Amino acid sequence: MADDTLVGTVTEWLVDQSLGSPDINAMFGGMCERINAAGIPVSRAMITYQTLHPVIEVEMAVWRRGETVEMEQYAHRSDEPEAWRQSPLKFLLESDANYFRRKLTGPEATLDFPVLIEFAEKGYTDYFAMATAFSTVSTSQINEPRGILVSWNSDRPGGFSDGDLASLKRIQKRFAVACKTAIQSDITRNVAATYLGDRAADKVLSGQIRRGDGDMTRAVVWYSDVHGSTALADTMPQDAFLELLNDYFECVAGAALDAGGEVLDFIGDAVLAIFPVETNADIPRAARAASEAVHVALSEAQSVNAGRALAGKQPFAFSVALNLGDVMFGNIGVPSRLSFSVIGPTVNEVARIEKLTRQLDVPALATESVASAVPDFWEKAEDHRLDGVSTPISLYRWATA
Numbered sequence: 001m002a003d004d005t006l007v008g009t010v011t012e013w014l015v016d017q018s019l020g021s022p023d024i025n026a027m028f029g030g031m032c033e034r035i036n037a038a039g040i041p042v043s044r045a046m047i048t049y050q051t052l053h054p055v056i057e058v059e060m061a062v063w064r065r066g067e068t069v070e071m072e073q074y075a076h077r078s079d080e081p082e083a084w085r086q087s088p089l090k091f092l093l094e095s096d097a098n099y100f101r102r103k104l105t106g107p108e109a110t111l112d113f114p115v116l117i118e119f120a121e122k123g124y125t126d127y128f129a130m131a132t133a134f135s136t137v138s139t140s141q142i143n144e145p146r147g148i149l150v151s152w153n154s155d156r157p158g159g160f161s162d163g164d165l166a167s168l169k170r171i172q173k174r175f176a177v178a179c180k181t182a183i184q185s186d187i188t189r190n191v192a193a194t195y196l197g198d199r200a201a202d203k204v205l206s207g208q209i210r211r212g213d214g215d216m217t218r219a220v221v222w223y224s225d226v227h228g229s230t231a232l233a234d235t236m237p238q239d240a241f242l243e244l245l246n247d248y249f250e251c252v253a254g255a256a257l258d259a260g261g262e263v264l265d266f267i268g269d270a271v272l273a274i275f276p277v278e279t280n281a282d283i284p285r286a287a288r289a290a291s292e293a294v295h296v297a298l299s300e301a302q303s304v305n306a307g308r309a310l311a312g313k314q315p316f317a318f319s320v321a322l323n324l325g326d327v328m329f330g331n332i333g334v335p336s337r338l339s340f341s342v343i344g345p346t347v348n349e350v351a352r353i354e355k356l357t358r359q360l361d362v363p364a365l366a367t368e369s370v371a372s373a374v375p376d377f378w379e380k381a382e383d384h385r386l387d388g389v390s391t392p393i394s395l396y397r398w399a400t401a
Contacts, residue, residue: 006038007167011174018178021185024049025061027178029069035171036065040164041156043124048089049148049179052187054194088113089149092131099169100129103159119153126159128152128168132176148179197262199276200341203330217329219274220286220370221342222261222293223350224252224320226269227358236314245269247308248316251300259293264341270351274327274342283324287373294320294364294398295377319357323350324369352386353395364398371396 013034017027024047032045048060058074084090092100102110104120104127111117119127133147152168154160192201226248233241249271253263256273265272275286297320305315325346353365360381371378378396385392
């Protein structure tokens, strides 16, 4: 039988959690341990909830007595998984009920879902699930509240008592409030990182949201662009052109991100990214990361274009330029509409250098400051004068083409 005083300490602890910045996994594990200490015979528990993320749709955490919490994430998909279609949790949601309970052993056992049969075979005696809906900023405008689904298993003979279930219901409401805080925080971070990049998102969420907020940083700056995009846009169906751009972005922006770069902006079909440099000793690392990303992007594009050709689709071509220098990393725009990006001569130069790749018929160019740090990727090209720059600039062509 649950101790009411100890159950009260669990709910008070959850209130404290909701006032902070809780991690759902850690909070869930801590709550389950406290519930056990309060005398409620929980041997397994699970929480699942929807999030707002470009790749991940659903997150789930499972706690088992004596073990650490296991976290799983599920990507967006167009069809429902078979396990979900036959789940008591889906039944719970569609029945508009708040609770679902099944005895798993004895004369009252009802094993009407495949997962309940599995639980009974593993020695669980009782199953109890609850759904708690709440609105978040991401759903309040479309009238589709998100929420949490929590299930509890017991392996005690006879399962949960009526008092145990009443305590779990009492705890659930406080837990839902704390989860709403955590989920909303995650959604805010996910959206900011998706549209701004991790580094810019951190700065914006830390309070740098006024025009002019920012700082100078040293970085290898990446600029890439699709060749002939205007003609492609004019001659291709819109959906086909968008598919082409997304294939290109997967190759280019994906390579930059995987190499540790920060993609700051998609300027039409151009990609602007940076590889930050903390000290001069860090330049070779950043230059190598950016150069290796160029190699990956070119290789991936070759493979993707081969697939596009087999499918009778228009291939794409692009080029990349790398430059090293100090950039202003911060908010620009008007007070009520800002963009967090990088500006400065280094950025202007790298965009102009990228245009020279067509003239020199090379897939990538780098300035001497980048190429000298990783000479195995680059070879000397002609010096060129850039528009608006009084002296010729020393350029290096891609050596592994």
